[in-house]
Amino acid sequence: MLKSIVIAGVGGQGTLLASKIISMAAQQEGLFVRTSETIGMAQRGGSVSSHIRIGAQNASPVVPLCHADILLGFELAEAARMVPRLKDNALGVINTDKIIPTNVSLGTGKYLAEEYFALLKRKLPHGCFISAAPLALEAGDARTLNIVMLGAACGAKLLPFGDDAIRSVMKECIKPKLLAMNERAFALGLEAACKQA
């Protein structure tokens, strides 16, 4: 069965690695996977999204509007921006931390945090909302935010495979000296999501 996942975030947040880990885990479960990534200029702090489609031999790598089963939102506004891609009964894990774009700091753009939060709450009534940055710092580095989010996705039981699958892929694609820290990040995310469930 076709399962479509969208990861939304800001360039530099590690959406690419998160997407890679999910797709490798699906692959190891024997499922056919397609993904599509934003690589290039946007990686320098722009809006980025990763699309993952499991069981997608005859489907495109990009999740069409109203076709996403799962949203992993790494940043509040970027998560809200993806709402049009969600199915009515979609599930999600949302990091409620904000990254303020430069144009908002300069006063030429608006960041309507409360509206984004309300929209996401409405579209994802069973969604899991966490503040992931403090957990990443607790794990040892702000850059483990992507792994915190994967942990939360597992804790919220969003993915079509268990957390063991993710843990085993992490061993394959994270440098050995960074693995322990990332495993801590994963456990913290998992725990945060379980608390909400």
Added chain:
Amino acid sequence: MTTRICMGNEAIALGAIRAGVKIVAGYPGTPSTEIIESLLAEKNPEVNIQWSTNEKTALEVAAGAAYTGARSLVTMKQVGLNVATDPLMSLSYIGVKGGMVVAVADDPGPWSSQTEQDTRHFAKFANLPVFDPSTPEEAYQMIRQAFDISEEFSLPVFLRPTTRVCHASATVEIDETAPTHAEPNFEKKPEWVIFPALSYRKHGELEQKQKIISDRFSALPFNKIEGNGQKGVAASGIAWLYAKEVIEEHALDVTLFKVGTPHPFPDKKAQEFLSGVDAVLVIEELDPVLEEAMLLLAAGTKEIYGKKTGHLPYNGEYSYELVKAALFKFLGMAYEPTACEEMPQYPMRPPVLCAGCPHRASFYEVKIAAKNIKKPIFCGDIGCYTLGNAAPLNMVDTCLCMGAGITIAQGLALAEPGAKCVAFIGDSTFFHTGIPGVINAVYQNTDVTIVVLDNHTTAMTGHQPHPGTGRTAMGAPAKALDIETMLRACGVEKIYTVDPLNYEPALASFKEAIEFNGPSAVIAKSPCIVQMKKPDTVRRIAKETCIGCLKCIKQLGCPALVPDDGKVEVVKSLCTDCGLCVNVCPVGAIKRGERNA
């Protein structure tokens, strides 16, 4: 056989290895870069891989290798092909002995490019065969076939993936072994030397090959017909997969013709498709290459719809939604676009120079240095530093193509002597196509200031080495070419080398260089911060001193500085303690602090 999750570019790399490629050359450019990155990651001792100085160089290296009978691959993005066109056009006549694949990645959108040019048109122009994959797994199969066709017809062959193939991943079945090929052996013969008489003969031969290759292509599995509806859909590239998803999801009764080899067009297969349908919708991104081929073949006997009839656009990326709308219109079905509730207003989030990027310092210092100049004009170039165009820096007045900043500046200066032109160029771009422009400025004695933003890497595409870095793509030590020495050798006499993060001396050098009448240069040397470990110190705002003027934010646009309750706050996770903001604050409120405090 093993199965792997592969990005399209990785699948191309693995396919090339399985096809027995020996020599690989390329210049980084989104979305093509990861072909060579993936080849390097394979660490196959049989394959020699290089990041060349530019695409022309790379194509010539690959051609020379193929003259010996070795299989070679050259990779680039679509605009890189413009740089490599001179050797390519001649090579289409001279031909190759070993298989040679020219992998050129197109970028509909465009996401990270200057143009939306279509390499399939280029292949037509050069009379060379082109493969156009729809998926990573197909790209893997196609590059192997492309090598075989290249060797069979002694012609370089194009592989033309687009962004949604290059940067898409899929489950791909990979063969275990690579075939072995004959030992390279360059045989001397007059046919390697292009002369008018030879060109005349070779041109004729090239035209004759077109029909034979077209027939070969008609028999390949990349061109296939599915379904048996009276209405026909012809599609290629990622657009074919969008069409397939829409057709399956809505159980549409159409005949779908997938075209994997747009040139030479597989006429026989297309005739077979045309004979079974009474109207055709052509779905392809960018130029109407299939559409024109279909119009020619149908010769007025069938209705052909596509871009020319307004069913689909010429520009931009296609999508499931866009293809669905066009298909429903073609089939006379009611199409209701997905109703979306009203969304809140979102801030734009364009890419920006990173917090701590030394280019920001250089741009700001040049801006201050040129403050009293009546009309300064800032010519940009291609790289991360193109992002200097954004507010509040606004330091890129022109940007055209690789290496053009230095020369556009000369034209501006000649036509408008009252203006003072400063040209910014990155280190990799300097080696790529910057140097002839420097020589021209010296030769013509034109009053321009060249600022080389030297961060010691090719940053935008993911930190590839270049001739100034002292190492090769394969990790071997190399002679590191020194930019100051090169500028001097090109005849520039007024040269400064500065650390842009050392504000006062850098500012003074920029001022002197700009005030100098004649060609001058400043090398702003500071490594890219993306590759560096962040220091334990950051900047912090002394809130009691900060007057909330927001000058630091308004002058620099650094993402690590954000407004906070009428004052400024530093985003510690982003700050690299570059200290540029200290020079902007009028009250000295920016202090040093601990990252983990």
